[in-house]
Amino acid sequence: MSTGLQRRLLALLLVPLLLLAGFNTWFDYRLAGNASLQQDRALLALVPLLADSVVARPLSEDAPLPLLTAPPVDQFLAEHNGLAAYSLSDLEGRVRAGEVWLTGPTPADATPAYYGEEQGGVHYRVVAQRVQTVAGELVARIADGSDARQQWMQQLWFKVLLPNALLVLGLFFAVNWAVRRALRPLLELKDQVERRSPRDLSAFDAEASPDEVRPLVLALNRLFSLVSAQAVSQQRFVADAAHQLRTPLAALQAQVEAWAQASTHGGTADWRDRAGSVSGTKHALAPVDITVSAEQVQALRAAVRRTSQLANQLLALSRVEARQAHGAAHRVDLAQLCETVLLHHLDAAAAKGIDLGVDTAPAQVDGHEWLLREMLSNLVDNAIKYTPTGGHVTVRCGRKDGAPFLQVEDDGPGIAPTEHEQVLAPFYRVPGAPGEGSGLGLAIVQEIAAVHGTHVALAPSPLGTGLRASVGFPVQKP
Known part of the structure; x- marks a missing residue:
């Protein structure tokens, strides 16, 4: 995942799908359980009919029971051909009629007992109950190999888990593709911001953005506008200040250079202030004589040169930062x-x-x-x-x-x-x-x-x- 937003969207979409798949599995199991419950009742309803199928007492204990199976029992066996069986056994566990493999513990009373039996690769649902017949008390057992719940458990992987796993996997790629496609404008906007130079404060095209992203684009454009206005204001201030400093500094430097030239001949210089003689002044000031050493003049000249250079550099820097002046x-x-x-x-x-x-x-x-x-x-x-x-x-x-x-x-x-x-x-x-x-x-x-x-x-x-x-x-x- 390339973005946190994409991961969150995938999680928000896939987690409910996983929950739905789990709920579907549970629902299928409940349906199978309900079907099994109905089947258990149907098997139990056949037990008395199987008991009534015994029409006489056998001549000996080893002789088979004379049976005339009731039509519902015959219909059950015919409908579940190969997947249904019955047996009648005495209380000692000897099978007197039906399938010899269909045996099990003898119930303690007349309460029906349900259990599973594996035979020939088929899992049978078996009901066993003690019943009274004309041949005495026997244990009747009826087995059904088409039990829905047992079949569901056996085929859980192929019919439930595997289809759901394939469904979730397919949905993962589909949702991932859909999320990437839906987020493409936002990712493109991110790439545009990352590729931009710090000096590029031009506005993005809001009309080319989706409705959901447009407020973000407009907010970015407002921010760029404010930052650009502040940068232009700063550049203008520096340029104006440097430009205003250049003229008086140039005049001052010219005066100091002339003064320095004069001081180099005698070691000292006289600077007579004639400010009072300027026309337009109401009161003339007395001339002031200032005598300085050559070292002081040279130091003053160096300071003026540095200040003049600083003003020129500030002006150059502001011109460089103002891209519109480049041409x-x-x-x-x-x-x-x-x-x-x-x-x-x-x-x-x-x-x-x-x-x-x-x-x-x-x-x-x-x-x-x-x-x-x-x-x-x-x-x-x-x-x-x-x-x-x-x-x-x-x-x-x-x-x-x-x-x-x-x-x-x-x-x-x-x-x-x-x-x-x-x-x-x-x-x-x-x-x-x-x-x-x-x-x-x-x-x-x-x-x-x-x-x-x-x-x-x-x-x-x-x-x-x-x-x-x-x-x-x-x-x-x-």
Whole structure:
């Protein structure tokens, strides 16, 4: 059984059938018992007639009894030819007339006694009773081999148990098939839910569902609608916040960069606040002279850069999560993409004395170029950031087993294998990692990879130290 609901339905349908089969067996036995009771009464009614069939006393004790069987007895024997018998025996058990095998214990009184007798493979129902005849007191016995209850017990397996077992077995397969067919829409709905991507919140077709499943489909559609609205609201908030932060941060960074350039010549910088001279102010404020050291300016510049980078990453992450902003996918040349990203990071690598190289082979994928550029840029930026001075960073692309891939490898400190899954989560940084960061770079890479139907694979660099980040794409159709 594939589902608990299917097991319950089968149990609810088959258990009553088993009970009905048991009741049918019991009912058949009761019918056989009633028939046997009627037969016992019929046999007992023949006993006096058999006693009256003795017409005279025999000449000697060894002589046979003179009999003139009554017509009902003759009719009984004729109707049950080969399955009926009678005997008359004295109180000592000697058979004086009838079948010699039809013997048994002598009844203690005139009360009729019933018992079974096996003869020639036939099970007989026998009634025995002491009777008064013209030849004295005798024991009359009449046997019937067509007793319904005895025959029922003998043929219990073939006539009752086997047919019922076959009936229940056939019903099991029939009910199982019917339940599977009836539950197919529900199982198909389950498969559709299991195959769905976590980002796919589109509604199911309620009209294609049976009436019994339709309320569940409508409830799922309402849930998807609420979750989708909440996700869109979250994405819009993050995008709006990041976008609003970019403009003032860009202006602030430009001012701090200019201030840092000025501070590098004399070791200190003067910042004269001219806020009071702005037109439109009613009262002019006295100029304020602020003198800071070059170290403070550099620290301020680093903080502004980190904040600006965080805002840009938040904006990029929200754009990745908003699938409707992706547009149609098109063919992207990975080799050209690697060269573009390499040129963009050459200055940062040269500033740290890092050997930034590229190793490309022809490869193309169907995707969104700006997303792939953002993904590769984040991988290269991370590699440069954490690789020490004099290290090496290599950007690769090509095909492996026919599938295109992108890869960035460095010889920095690397990431422990136990941390590989956690570093892909937003805002997670490896404890004790050098430098400053927000923990969003690899999370953005993972999101972009998921949009393209793949994932990021992190592994230690074959160089002995460092990290290798690989993104393998599905085999592309020509």
